[in-house]
Structures are given as C-alpha cells and as structure tokens.
Amino acid sequence: EIKACLFDLDGVLVDTAKYHYIAWKELADQLGFEFTEKDNERLKGVSRTASLNILLEIGGLTLDEAEKAKLAESKNNRYVEYISKMDSSEILPGALDFLKECRSQGIQIALGSASKNAMTILNNTGLTPYFDAIIDGTKTSAAKPDPEVFLLGAEALGVSPAECVVFEDAEAGIEAALRGGMASVGIGSPETLGAANIVVPSLQEMSVARLKEAFASV
C-alpha cells in the first residue's frame, strides 16, 4: 500500500532549471566559453560541485579546488538572486493540486532534493506547509543516484521504502529510487526516464486514483 510520495524539487515542483542555466551560463561567459541549453541537460539532478566539474570539462578548463570553490560560490550567489524573487506563479502545472490531493487522502509527503537552496524556494513559493518531512542538500552526504536522500525521507515519515513512490525528472533520481527499493514516476520524457515504473509529461497528468491504479500491487 502506498503511504508516501517523495518529491524531487527542481524540475518536478518548480521550474528552477532556467535559473540554474542562466547562472551557469553567466559563469561560462565570464570564463570565455559557450554553454548551451543542451549542455545544461547534463546538470539536472546533479550536485553543485559535480555540475561545476561538468561545466569546466565542457570549457576544457582544469582548476584547483580553491578556484573551483570560488566559482561555485559566485554561481550560487547569482542563482540565489534569481530564486529570491520567485513566487507561487513558478510552481509547475498540476503540482499544487496533486500535493493537496495527497494530503486530503492521507498520503504523506516528503521532499528529496539535492539542492542546498530548497528551503528558500519552498518558502518563496508557499510550498513549505505541504511537507511532512524535508530532506535537502544540507542533510545528505551522498548525491543521487545514491538513494540516501529518499531513504532519509522514508525514515523521517516512518514508512518503509516499499510504501513510497518517488517523483523525479532526472535519470539519476529514478536510479536512486530503484536502488532504494522504491517505486518511481518519471516527470518528463520516456526517452530519458525509461527506468521509471511510469512516465508522465507533468504532474498535471497525475492523481491519487492514477497512482493507486499504477501501483495497485504495491
């Protein structure tokens, strides 16, 4: 029986990928190389440090740890400027209705995000009160595809992994759910999220009835 839904944040509940992209692109401009929207796909679901390493690889740059720490900080400062102006209009279609429906049907809700900025985003968009547990990048030591973030979520809710469904837009996140022994719903395209139990274009196509139907045997 499904007792909890565990949500990724960026790309599932809110559209922050565009701000990550602009902030990384500004950094690439500053360093003197091109960074495209296609390149940005590689950074989805990936931690800040790992994202910077991918960016530098694209630019063909090798820097020492101290320089990298400075760049990561400067990118984050720009990103924080953008997200500090966010409001509820940037909640993705269908997300709020589905969170409300889960609550009204007694399904618990947790956040499982790699972001260290998750609280700023949840507070600015008004989403914080919907969560029974919040696990973000400040509480984890291993990045997705490691299942840690979701296992901590299940633990905080007092449910077993088999009673959870994970909602993710990143391949690494679906893999984390699988490794953690949890069912998963991919939000996006079946091409990248084929490992999920089901894939929907957005949370607009999701409902508790559909969830129960898809995971009837769980």
Ligand code: BG6
């Ligand atoms: C993930 C995003 O949710 O969080 C990644 O998909 C991002 O793009 C990662 O790099 C870390 O976020 P932050 O806010 O801690 O830099």
Ligand code: MG
């Ligand atoms: Mg995501």
